[in-house]
Amino acid sequence: MKITDLFFFRRTGVILLSVVSICGVFYLNNKIKVDFLDAKIKNEKQYNYVNNVFNQKMEENAETSSISTKMKEYFQLKPTLVQTTKSQSQFDYLAREKEALSHIIFDSVEKDTSVTYTLLIIISSHVNNRNRRDRIRESWGSIFNWVTVEKYLLVFVVARTSDAKPMIEIADEARIRRDILYLDIFEDFYLLTKKVIVGLTWAKSNVKFKALLKGDDDTFVNIDNIIQFIKINDIIDGYFGNTIYKAKVRKFGRYQVSKKEFKKDIYETYCSGGGFILTNSSVYKMTKLFDLNKIFRIDDAFVGEIAYQAEIPVRGIKGFYMYNNNCKYQKDVMVSHPALIIGCNDFLLKKSLIDNGKLPRDLTLEKQSCYDEKVVCKIEINK
Numbered sequence: 001m002k003i004t005d006l007f008f009f010r011r012t013g014v015i016l017l018s019v020v021s022i023c024g025v026f027y028l029n030n031k032i033k034v035d036f037l038d039a040k041i042k043n044e045k046q047y048n049y050v051n052n053v054f055n056q057k058m059e060e061n062a063e064t065s066s067i068s069t070k071m072k073e074y075f076q077l078k079p080t081l082v083q084t085t086k087s088q089s090q091f092d093y094l095a096r097e098k099e100a101l102s103h104i105i106f107d108s109v110e111k112d113t114s115v116t117y118t119l120l121i122i123i124s125s126h127v128n129n130r131n132r133r134d135r136i137r138e139s140w141g142s143i144f145n146w147v148t149v150e151k152y153l154l155v156f157v158v159a160r161t162s163d164a165k166p167m168i169e170i171a172d173e174a175r176i177r178r179d180i181l182y183l184d185i186f187e188d189f190y191l192l193t194k195k196v197i198v199g200l201t202w203a204k205s206n207v208k209f210k211a212l213l214k215g216d217d218d219t220f221v222n223i224d225n226i227i228q229f230i231k232i233n234d235i236i237d238g239y240f241g242n243t244i245y246k247a248k249v250r251k252f253g254r255y256q257v258s259k260k261e262f263k264k265d266i267y268e269t270y271c272s273g274g275g276f277i278l279t280n281s282s283v284y285k286m287t288k289l290f291d292l293n294k295i296f297r298i299d300d301a302f303v304g305e306i307a308y309q310a311e312i313p314v315r316g317i318k319g320f321y322m323y324n325n326n327c328k329y330q331k332d333v334m335v336s337h338p339a340l341i342i343g344c345n346d347f348l349l350k351k352s353l354i355d356n357g358k359l360p361r362d363l364t365l366e367k368q369s370c371y372d373e374k375v376v377c378k379i380e381i382n383k
Contacts (some may be wrong), residue, residue, distance in 0.1 A: 061289055229277075
């Protein structure tokens with residue numbers, strides 16, 4: 001075989017891959033357009049934005065760059081942290097808020113704008129984790145499992161990938177479930193901070209609420225206990241959870257943060273990102289300091305830094321069991337992590353429902369402290 005033949009086959013292969021990629025994105029674009037129109041998720045202005053986003057994605061795929069390369073480019077091209085100052089003009093604040101909201105591809109959340117929710121629950125979820133979202137909806141996210149009469153709203157914040165299938169599926173899920181906020185941000189551990197910023201900014205701009213719980217899709221939440229805490233603690237500025245004090249900024253490994261991103265060697269006190277509570281006033285103050293172009297990659301430590309700058313006190317409270325690897329039940333539980341195992345989630349829910357009277361007493365279950373009775377039943381409060 002001649003060298004010229006090899007070059008010919010190589011060029012032909014690249015052209016075919018480009019054509020397939022472009023056709024796939026055209027199909028994705030048209031499929032999501034139909035879904036949006038059928039569900040009437042957004043108005044014409046937002047629909048036009050979606051159209052532009054996916055047309056841009058088509059052009060990116062035509063360049064035949066790999067997703068890993070795109071992710072590196074995406075992160076490196078964004079300016080990293082320069083300390084956010086408190087003296088930002090009103091114009092700059094509104095511009096930053098508009099930029100954050102512009103990353104919302106669609107908002108399918110069904111909400112009542114005439115009421116003030118006692119609790120707004122914002123759950124960060126990977127777009128591929130449909131099973132986790134369904135488990136939450138059917139267990140602790142269901143209004144039928146709690147005795148409270150207070151209003152609460154559950155919202156899942158998901159981002160996008162380069163694959164067409166998850167993007168089609170999330171559009172279908174959003175149309176049916178009406179609880180999805182879908183962002184034009186890549187799903188990546190190091191971009192979780194951006195999801196938090198957009199999620200909290202959306203909350204401030206679209207929902208009336210007394211308090212907000214930010215959590216992850218691998219946690220268990222006792223809504224009765226959280227609402228009771230909110231009602232008892234009538235605090236204007238508050239940031240509550242499992243507190244982390246004087247954590248060192250790591251320079252290597254998964255949690256590494258460079259000096260360019262964050263100049264300090266010690267993080268300000270912050271709450272574990274698996275679940276924490278912010279009052280309405282705190283969310284408003286913090287969103288004024290958010291800037292998508294001035295972040296660092298550890299989302300929970302970033303929230304703590306912004307809370308510090310906004311002069312919001314951080315309070316460690318009981319009920320946030322963030323290292324509950326043995327799935328131990330505590331009557332005062334508000335958030336327990338991890339709860340990935342279906343049996344663990346069900347165990348914590350049943351114990352909670354017995355305590356709040358939604359289920360009849362079960363003496364056998366009441367004697368069981370942990371989901372797995374074979375392990376030493378204990379909880380590590382801090383790590």
